[in-house]
Amino acid sequence: NAGVTQTPKFQVLKTGQSMTLQCAQDMNHEYMSWYRQDPGMGLRLIHYSVGAGITDQGEVPNGYNVSRSTTEDFPLRLLSAAPSQTSVYFCASSRRNRNQPQHFGDGTRLSIL
Amino acid sequence: KQEVTQIPAALSVPEGENLVLNCSFTDSAIYNLQWFRQDPGKGLTSLLLIQSSQREQTSGRLNASLDKSSGRSTLYIAASQPGDSATYLCAVVIGGSGNTGKLIFGQGTTLQVKP
Numbered sequence: 001n002a003g004v005t006q007t008p009k010f011q012v013l014k015t016g017q018s019m020t021l022q023c024a025q026d027m028n029h030e031y032m033s034w035y036r037q038d039p040g041m042g043l044r045l046i047h048y049s050v051g052a053g054i055t056d057q058g059e060v061p062n063g064y065n066v067s068r069s070t071t072e073d074f075p076l077r078l079l080s081a082a083p084s085q086t087s088v089y090f091c092a093s094s095r096r097n098r099n100q101p102q103h104f105g106d107g108t109r110l111s112i113l
Numbered sequence: 114k115q116e117v118t119q120i121p122a123a124l125s126v127p128e129g130e131n132l133v134l135n136c137s138f139t140d141s142a143i144y145n146l147q148w149f150r151q152d153p154g155k156g157l158t159s160l161l162l163i164q165s166s167q168r169e170q171t172s173g174r175l176n177a178s179l180d181k182s183s184g185r186s187t188l189y190i191a192a193s194q195p196g197d198s199a200t201y202l203c204a205v206v207i208g209g210s211g212n213t214g215k216l217i218f219g220q221g222t223t224l225q226v227k228p
Binding site for chain 1: 144156162204206213214
């Protein structure tokens with residue numbers, strides 16, 4: 001079972017470059033979200049979506065864009081990368097129910113030089 | 114603002130020992146609390162989910178308790194094994210839009226179980 005798949009696994013960018021982190025799930029989950037994990041900060045919510053065409057901001061949305069055109073995919077876009085965006089990014093999905101556990105991908109390790 | 118704290122940050126125990134990981138949160142208005150395991154270089158795996166109306170949940174050698182009024186949860190691991198070595202994260206779920214929940218994470222406890 002694939003679950004939540006994130007690509008790429010590693011990426012190095014230069015300041016000012018743009019890129020898209022991909023996230024796909026095959027569990028027909030309505031809810032998808034993006035977190036970043038930084039040393040000493042824990043995981044923090046960037047953006048989330050409760051279904052196709054619906055997105056909302058989390059705790060740290062600045063510098064990131066998202067869209068949700070299908071149930072399966074939830075890409076995260078960095079329009080102009082900054083060194084402060086160096087982090088490990090995790091995508092998660094779950095049923096649209098607060099008491100359902102969330103399923104996480106293996107993460108994308110992103111370095112901005 | 115909800116804040117989640119995990120103590121200790123790191124723990125090293127000999128194999129076979131029973132151990133307790135602690136998690137505290139500042140606002141009792143939560144829907145549930147979840148414990149996750151994270152192996153190095155990997156994503157998070159959900160271990161246990163305790164709904165706000167529940168006091169505890171058990172899965173195998175793991176038992177998680179929740180005291181919402183005092184803002185505390187514990188994860189008890191019985192008869193620890195080297196394979197339990199990982200980082201354990203707790204997260205509380207607060208309300209999001211459309212009957213969804215947003216996870217607020219603690220910083221984790223890194224556990225090492227020595228053979």
